[in-house]
Amino acid sequence: MSVNRGKGLDLRAVSKAFDGRPALQAIDLAARPGEIVGVTGPSGAGKTTIARIVAGVEQADTGEVRLNDRAIDDLSPQVRDVALMFESYALYPHLTVRENLLFPLKSPRCNGRSGEGDARAQELLELVEMSSLGTRYPSELSGGQRQRVALCRTLIQDPSVYLLDEPISHLDAKLRNKLRGEIRRRLLAKAVPTVWFTPDAMEALAVSDRVAILIGGVLQQVGVPAAIYAAPANTSVARLVGDPPMNLLRGRLSRQNGALWFKHPGLSVPLTAHVRQLVEGANVDEIVLGVRPAQVAFAPRNDAGAVVYAIEPFGKYSIMTVQLGDDRFRIKTTQATDCRTGARVELSLNSEHLVAFHPTSGRALT
Amino acid sequence: MASILNSESLARDARTTPSRRRTKGSHFGYLLIAPTMITLVVVGLVPFLYAIYISLHDVPYGRVGEFTGLSNYRALLWDGRFWHSVWVALVFVGIAVPIEFVLGMLGALVLNQKIKLRGVIVPMLFVPTMMAPIVVALLWKIMLAGSWGLISYNVLERLKIVSETSVFGSADLALYALILIDVWQWTPFMIIAFYAGLQALPLNPYRAAQVDGASPLQMFVRITLPLMMPLMAVMVLLRIIDAFKVFDTIFLLTGGGPGNATESPSMLGYKLVFEFWKLGEASAFAVIIWVLFFVFCNVFYQIAKNRLKAF
Structure with missing residues (x-):
């Protein structure tokens, strides 16, 4: 990994408070190109806040976010070159499934890259078993189907970093098991970092090269999945990891x-x-x-x-x-x-x- | 309808199979909309049918005389005055509504930015719309009064658009003055409606578009406009119908004159009844206008639904 030093995503001492209550406290986190970092923790731990700060939808109070050795804190979300899958999906209600997928490819930063968009959209829809639903509107889809559309809309892009906020949490177990491996395979093939946020610690262990445990806005432990599983740093981590946990x-x-x-x-x-x-x-x-x-x-x-x-x-x-x-x-x-x-x-x-x-x-x- | 009020049939329905019960449910639905439907029939449909009835008769001075078939319609449709009134309305609508729409949208977009004094501006926008028509008419009659009116004296005469006479006395300008008043009256309303619409738009698509890298123009064209389309379609339709029927300011300011330069269909209809006492022709006139609007609204609805995906 030393070759890629500085490349990828770096959060340095990022803190954020909402109405005086700390949501994130001095988060240090790195994701190198080609690496999947899983961030897991109970709901309310601050996972989504990290994702939104990196994407630029939210501003950190203190600390620094660097992408490929460049501070991006002052950049608008449009030019950050980040693909964020929203936990709330944030689909475009007036666009069909296929149009939703193609929307990011029409942005100025993707000019010239939108060439084979249709083929890629179709291929992704087949991956998530929705190939016949391309002309539906979001309001005509179930919750799990909407989540898959949001996932595809993220994966169709070629950004500098992928942020997946609970990408498969609302799918049925069978599809979740299938997609976990498929998405990991695809993301590893790209030369960019991925941060995968999930409340399911076992999912984080399964998809990540490294796992960061976030509880109450504080990073409890960062390590490879085997280390997290075998040697939890404290009782909070121990309560979170394992099925059933320790x-x-x-x-x-x-x-x-x-x-x-x-x-x-x-x-x-x-x-x-x-x-x-x-x-x-x-x-x-x-x-x-x-x-x-x-x-x-x-x-x-x-x-x-x-x-x-x-x-x-x-x-x-x-x-x-x-x-x-x-x-x-x-x-x-x-x-x-x-x-x-x-x-x-x-x-x-x-x-x-x-x-x-x-x-x-x-x-x-x- | 009668059967559901019958307690015996209610008791029977309660014992029947689920499929029968669904039938009972639909009867109950009719009961719920009955007050509205009865009101509409009594105050809307019955007078309208009566209007059709008397439009087919000779009605001298309010007494329904002999059946004359379509002669009232023929008289109207062969009369240049009728078509002139339609033309007046089309000019009025064609100029006033687009201006109100564009200004309304621009105003709403400005308001939607977090500008200062928004809390003061929004209530003030209600003032022109809430004013009684007679007050609006008097206000503008004074402002546009020949040689001493605020706007006549300071603007129109200095720019040599009119000289020493009221714009309402000019056959060329009276209609445009009425359009100006309509714009003044209804643009604030459009601003408020569009502003409310913008405020109600979901935030998530904008956040997603930001992260997806969309430019501000793309966000407006590809997200704001499509999401606002239903509201815009309804507002435009309402304004078109309303502007086409404009009566109060015309009645109060020009009476349709000079000559018949500002004689809108509503004004002509009024004159047919209360000046010429041609109730048959007036009824035929009402029916024709209704048919025109029925066709127009349906075409508009189909376009809005299929092309603009507004409904």
Whole structure:
């Protein structure tokens, strides 16, 4: 990537407040040419605000946005050469689907590039399975179809950066799965950066080269998907990532027979040497323990502390929720889940995959 | 209609199958529009049918006499005075409405920019439209009065357009003075209507167009105009109909004169009744004007719907 240094999109310490309430706080984010950066976080985290600031629809209070080594903060949206897919779609109500797609190609900055627009429009409409709907008006489309039109209107352009604000969130699961891969493939083939905003952390992990976790206007963690998944930086990230996300249990630490134990009202676990080292380094007598739902086995036992709360059988695997003291704990398992609600089960955790968080700051112990 | 007011049939409908119930639903719809329809029939359709009836008769001095077929229509259509009145209206509409439309649109676009004193200007725009016609007429009669009127004295006579006589006394200028008054009266209304329309336009397409790189001119031509088309079509249609029927200012200022230079169809219709007492011809006249408008409105609607995609 060092070849492309300075190329692509750079946000430097971008902050923005609405009515005195901070929406974004000192965001530093880069996307290099050919790279897809996923920005994920719960709704209200500031994802759309980032997209709008980069596109120029909104102005940052402080900080700088650079595109291909040029500050673009003072440029009008027209000349920024950004393709933004609006979360609200923002289709032209008086134009047909095809005319909507071709609209950006008629702008002054696209002069001479609109040559084979019709063919490209048709090809994109086929990709999103709407090839027969080119002459419809937006008011005649369903919500998911409108989202696909907005997506096509973005992909038909050849900008300096793509900004996709929740591009596939309202599609049905089957089409979403298909488009996720197809769009990623197309975007990687272009020599420009893409920022993909989505509230679905797993979607972000699936489509991105790097993922940025944004919560409450603050970037919590930026990294490759595997790192985000394996080592969440804090409990907020841990709560967001995973399907279902990581279980977080708060418990005391106690020494028994030379081993360090994690004690929770419904569960006691011996900690591995690695975790023990981290805990001792932090000098705490309480931790929040992160347990991946898939790293848990269970066995029925009448005097166990965990009570089955709900079972969702998905077929290939099941998700079982158990009541553990005051906490609910989720297990993703391929074991047979033929126990009834209210039955007692004993849990056994794979202690190799536990993550320990600081009890007050919530940061992962490292 | 009667059956739904009948409680027995209501009770029967309530027990019937869903498909029957839908029929009952449509009856209920008629009940809801009944007050409007009855009012329209009584005050609109019945007098109109009566007008057709008496247009086919000789009606000397208000008494319906013998049936004369289409002779009233023939008398009118062979009369140059009738066609002259239509011509007057066409000139009036053809000049006044385009000016009002363009000025209205420009004014609305200016207002739509966040200019200062908008809160003061908008209420003031209502003044000409809300003034009683008699006040408008008197106001302009004074301003355009020969030799001492504010505008006559200061503008028209200095520029030697008229000399020592009222513009309303000039067969060449009276009509244009009336057009000027109409523009003065209705342009502010057009501004307000278009301004309201601009304010109601969705913001999202503009944001998208900005990011898509559209120039300001492209945004106006390709987004604002198409989105405003329904409102513009309705406003133009209303103004055309209204201007064609102009009566009050003409009646008050020129009485159709000098000669019949400003005799609009409404003015002629008035004279047919209250000066010549030719009620048969006047009714025929009303029917002809109605047919003209019926055809015109339908053509306009079809063009607006199919070509301009306004409805």
